[in-house]
Amino acid sequence: MIRQRLVLFLLLLATVASAQETAPVSVGDRQLFLDDQGIAKIDGLQRTMHQPKKRGAVIVPDRPWETALQTRCTPVWDEQAKRYKLWLITSTPAPGVAGTTYAESVDGVKWTKPILRQWKYQASLENNFIAVEPDSAWPANAMENVVYDPDDADPQRRFKGFLGAIGRQPIVSPDGIHWKKLDVPMLSSEDESNLSYDRQSRTFIATLKTGGPFGRSHGIWTSKDFQTWTNTGVLIHADEEDQRMGKANIRARLADDQLQQPRYNDPADYNADVYNVGVFRYEGLYVALPAVYHATGKIPVGNTDGFHLVQLRSSRDLQTWQHVADRQTFIGPSPIKGGAFDLTQLLPPSAPLVRDDELWFYYTGLKYRAEPAPAVAGGMGAICLAVLRRDGFVSLDAGETPGTITSKPFKWLGSKLMANVETRDRGELRAEVLDTAGEVIATSLPLKGNHPRGEFRWSQSLPESLHERQVSLRFTLREASFYSWWLE
DSSP: OHHHHHHHHHHHHHHHHHHHOOOOOOTTOOBOSSSOTTEEEEESOEEEEOOOEEEEEEEOOOSTTOSEEEOSSOOEEETTTTEEEEEEEEEOSSTTOEEEEEEEESSSSSEEOOOOOOSOBTTBOOSOEEOSSTTOOTTTTOOOEEEEOTTOSOGGGSEEEEEOSSSBEEEEESSSSSOEEOSSOOBOOOSOEEEEEETTTTEEEEEEEEEETTEEEEEEEEESSSSSOEEEEEEEOOOHHHHHHHHHHHHHHHTOTTSOOOSOOOGGGOEEEEEEEEEEEETTEEEEEEEEEEEEEEOSSSSEEEEEEEOOEEESSSSSOEESGGGOOSBOOOOSTTOOSOSSEEEOOSSOEEETTEEEEEEEEESOSSOOSSOOTTOSEEEEEEEEETTTTEEEEEOSSOEEEEEOOEEOOOSOEEEEEEEEEEEEEEEEEEOTTSOEEEEBOOBOSEEEEEEOOBSSOOOGGGTTOEEEEEEEEEEEEEEEEEEO
């Protein structure tokens, strides 16, 4: 009996502690719904993951030295040059000859390929290849990852990247075109990696390919100065559930004649692993875009045939990761009809590009993995663009019956409450400010319509005493999709 009372007492303490648990809410930091952090209660709402809308290929192989283009970068805006810059892994018609090329754009849609005269292809310098060392060749001349660091006091080091397709040598540049090696140790990696810059914490985040439980996996490394790197010990990999879902995904693809089919299919070879993964900071959390490779059968010479599906994962600390939307596909293949490039292999960018109220994802789309006979005309791979509403990874949705979400307590530091919401028909979103006892302090007027940055108005002025006060928010929505809220 005493033991039962003790257990009940401890459960009561845990319940009280959970109810009083607070959430960090910084001014301007958007509160998203990829996980439950900051959420005390949800009633009558459904979580929905949204896929970005595809805009098609924006950079295609249209030069004599190009057969396939890939990228593991995000375009960066060079304020001085007034243009976006992007680095491409480029395959050529010459067997075994490849390298990194460069493209630039004013609007992010129409791209040009300036002649750089840095590296000879078939005895000519009239191309857009970048060469840290003019005499280098593939795979030593690969530049898979580049980021822009506007915070570096040295303008000669503001572009940063990795050199080499096997192992990664840190390199720096003043303009993204002329590069030099840093005199620092090379990072160990196999043939895939990714790189992003978390400007808020001034941390570089690299994912480096290694082995894992089911094959390809990626460790997370971080650096504050791009010279000294720390292995966090975190490994992003596939698990048993990925193997179960992977077999189901393969069967579904084989049954869909609208999709590009693998040339080789043997159930004994079915496997799912993480081919590449971009990890980036977005608002108050980290997002990962793992490209899960589904092996369908062995190729007679070399690797396996198969296809990629890009998923979503999220984390608050780069250590503990959770799957979003039960591993649903975030970016998947396009149908065969329509002339798309992203039919089979889809490789994620290091991060999306924030463009006003949209997120632009530049990703690699490849038509096939095991080369068909005859080869597909028009090139094998290109850089594709998909666009998502800002904060639009996951929404909380309500139909005709209203639903509510209540936040955990936090300190009110802003003067405005903002929301990203889209309502339908007679839909609306309302907000209430609650004190620590759950009593209503203030009630908003309804937000109606499509508001990527909607500001709540109040039925009465917010009390001046609200500043730095511990409060919660309760949102009520009907016929609406609610993406995020924040303080300004």
